[in-house]
Amino acid sequence: MEVIPFNDISYERFLGEEKLMGSRCRKCGTLFLPPRAICIKCHSTKMEWVEMKGKGKLAAFTCIAIGPPFMTREGYDRKHPYVSGVVELDEGVKVVARIEGVNGSRPETIKIGTPLHVQFLHRGEGGNSTTFLAFRPL
Amino acid sequence: MRRRRELGRGVAVVGAGMSKFGMFSDKDSKYLFVEAFKEMLSTVDKGLNPKDIDALYLGNFTNDFFVHQGHWGPIISDLIGLTPKPATRTEGACASSALAFREGVFAIASGFYDMVLVGGVEEMSKRNTEEVTQGLAMAASPYEVKVGFTFPGVFGAMATAYFAKYGASREHLMNVTIKSHNNARLNPKAQYNVSIREIMNQKIEKAKEKGNPIPTWRDEKEFLRDPGANPVVAWPMHLYDCCPISDGASCVLLVAEEISRDFTDIPLHVVGIGQGSGKGLHAKEDLTYFEATRYAAEEAYEMSGLKPEDIQIAEVHDCFSIAEILHLEDLGFFKPGEGYKAVEEGLTKLDGAKPINTSGGLKCKGHPVGATGTGQLVEIWKQLRGEAGERQVPIKNLRIGATHNLGGTGGTCTLTILERR
Numbered sequence: 001m002e003v004i005p006f007n008d009i010s011y012e013r014f015l016g017e018e019k020l021m022g023s024r025c026r027k028c029g030t031l032f033l034p035p036r037a038i039c040i041k042c043h044s045t046k047m048e049w050v051e052m053k054g055k056g057k058l059a060a061f062t063c064i065a066i067g068p069p070f071m072t073r074e075g076y077d078r079k080h081p082y083v084s085g086v087v088e089l090d091e092g093v094k095v096v097a098r099i100e101g102v103n104g105s106r107p108e109t110i111k112i113g114t115p116l117h118v119q120f121l122h123r124g125e126g127g128n129s130t131t132f133l134a135f136r137p138l
Numbered sequence: 139m140r141r142r143r144e145l146g147r148g149v150a151v152v153g154a155g156m157s158k159f160g161m162f163s164d165k166d167s168k169y170l171f172v173e174a175f176k177e178m179l180s181t182v183d184k185g186l187n188p189k190d191i192d193a194l195y196l197g198n199f200t201n202d203f204f205v206h207q208g209h210w211g212p213i214i215s216d217l218i219g220l221t222p223k224p225a226t227r228t229e230g231a232c233a234s235s236a237l238a239f240r241e242g243v244f245a246i247a248s249g250f251y252d253m254v255l256v257g258g259v260e261e262m263s264k265r266n267t268e269e270v271t272q273g274l275a276m277a278a279s280p281y282e283v284k285v286g287f288t289f290p291g292v293f294g295a296m297a298t299a300y301f302a303k304y305g306a307s308r309e310h311l312m313n314v315t316i317k318s319h320n321n322a323r324l325n326p327k328a329q330y331n332v333s334i335r336e337i338m339n340q341k342i343e344k345a346k347e348k349g350n351p352i353p354t355w356r357d358e359k360e361f362l363r364d365p366g367a368n369p370v371v372a373w374p375m376h377l378y379d380c381c382p383i384s385d386g387a388s389c390v391l392l393v394a395e396e397i398s399r400d401f402t403d404i405p406l407h408v409v410g411i412g413q414g415s416g417k418g419l420h421a422k423e424d425l426t427y428f429e430a431t432r433y434a435a436e437e438a439y440e441m442s443g444l445k446p447e448d449i450q451i452a453e454v455h456d457c458f459s460i461a462e463i464l465h466l467e468d469l470g471f472f473k474p475g476e477g478y479k480a481v482e483e484g485l486t487k488l489d490g491a492k493p494i495n496t497s498g499g500l501k502c503k504g505h506p507v508g509a510t511g512t513g514q515l516v517e518i519w520k521q522l523r524g525e526a527g528e529r530q531v532p533i534k535n536l537r538i539g540a541t542h543n544l545g546g547t548g549g550t551c552t553l554t555i556l557e558r559r
Contacts, residue, residue, distance in 0.1 A: 061298055066372070132284070
């Protein structure tokens with residue numbers, strides 16, 4: 001059986017299938033998200049795919065008022081900031097993601113440590129389709 | 139195992155110059171480099187024949203994207219009459235010219251060259267903010283870019299983690315901003331050489347002229363809390379937490395230590411250099427420090443035999459206000475979680491125990507990214523030689539200064555330590 005390559009293309013494809021997939025070193029057991037092809041702990045290249053449960057808590061965030069064109073096209077601007085953050089998953093690894101279901105105009109209401117669960121945001125169609133990883137409060 | 143780093147032979151800085159930093163519609167980066175080179179020549183006390191320069195190392199990051207010309211080394215070399223001597227461009231995002239400096243040091247230390255020009259140049263202001271944001275994002279982690287992170291966003295997120303871990307707040311970041319402006323006020327080369335108080339007064343005058351309601355800020359912090367005056371960029375980073383878009387150039391002249399006294403009686407010796415690289419936000423063990431800075435610092439301290447407390451003055455990479463606080467801790471000047479308190483107590487002011495960013499830092503001096511690393515060295519050159527004018531720090535027996543440069547979102551970090559003997 002051909003192994004799915006441990007790279008960003010595979011990672012993105014899995015997101016499109018609503019799966020948050022990382023890789024685990026079969027030698028030392030270290031887990032990586034997004035997946036790595038080489039274990040940076042023991043330098044083994046024997047990896048396996050692991051699906052994350054998609055639960056975690058907010059480790060850091062920012063409410064962005066001046067964003068890149070692909071975010072402004074979604075309607076975000078100075079009056080409607082979006083939130084990006086770092087989420088620490090129950091599995092112990094961290095991931096960067098968009099944070100949905102919180103008010104970017106009221107950052108004081110967003111708390112580090114808030115429990116979150118995964119959400120997949122599908123945007124665009126056909127060859128231009130992509131999936132953004134997001135998390136929202138439980 | 140890594141052994142203690144050392145140079146094959148000593149290297150010294152014997153000249154340093156920079157253009158004014160700012161947004162210039164009438165000056166391109168070549169012209170700005172000429173300004174920096176001319177000033178450098180004028181600082182070599184006993185004179186210099188430019189024909190004796192063996193090679194050029196030039197830091198530059200965004201030229202390919204902003205100026206549509208990537209091969210900037212030989213173009214600058216030709217501009218200042220160095221061809222056919224070799225020219226090499228170095229790229230380390232916002233730390234590009236710190237890497238040029240290292241390459242120059244290695245080239246002399248190896249015995250290959252005796253005299254090397256190292257510098258940096260960047261031209262950014264002729265692009266709109268959206269293009270600049272996109273261009274700079276070329277140095278971020280692709281995972282961060284995909285989920286909407288901008289540069290201020292990455293540092294904003296690190297700030298929220300720092301606040302949560304150590305109990306600091308936005309109010310503490312304001313102390314950094316106010317200090318940077320007070321220092322830059324005394325630096326004629328700075329893009330914003332004006333204090334926050336002066337900016338407030340200017341805005342009040344303008345409101346009076348136009349017959350608008352007159353703002354009633356009681357102090358600088360009230361001004362910085364006013365969302366009209368200081369809007370959010372990427373919370374908690376506001377406009378006055380962020381460095382500007384800048385054009386500028388800087389350069390320093392390196393020679394072998396054994397010939398340094400032919401050029402000046404006050405050479406500055408390169409006693410410590412360190413460089414580290416770091417991971418994206420998601421892979422950081424802790425979101426409140428930069429492992430690349432800690433590694434670079436360890437290397438430079440070990441090489442020099444110096445400790446953080448021996449560094450009397452430093453320029454650190456304050457691309458955002460929170461960054462200055464994190465660097466103070468990563469460089470060992472203050473313990474983790476203590477940096478914001480040290481700033482609040484005034485220890486990092488011009489007349490404090492550990493003056494930081496006397497030039498005004500990236501925040502106010504400006505941040506033409508490729509020119510920043512050697513630009514920081516120009517400030518330390520001036521301070522260690524007692525030539526910083528109104529902003530000269532009042533430290534007696536000032537001998538040791540350092541510069542900390544950071545590229546990307548912490549991907550490349552350097553520490554350079556200079557000593558006056």
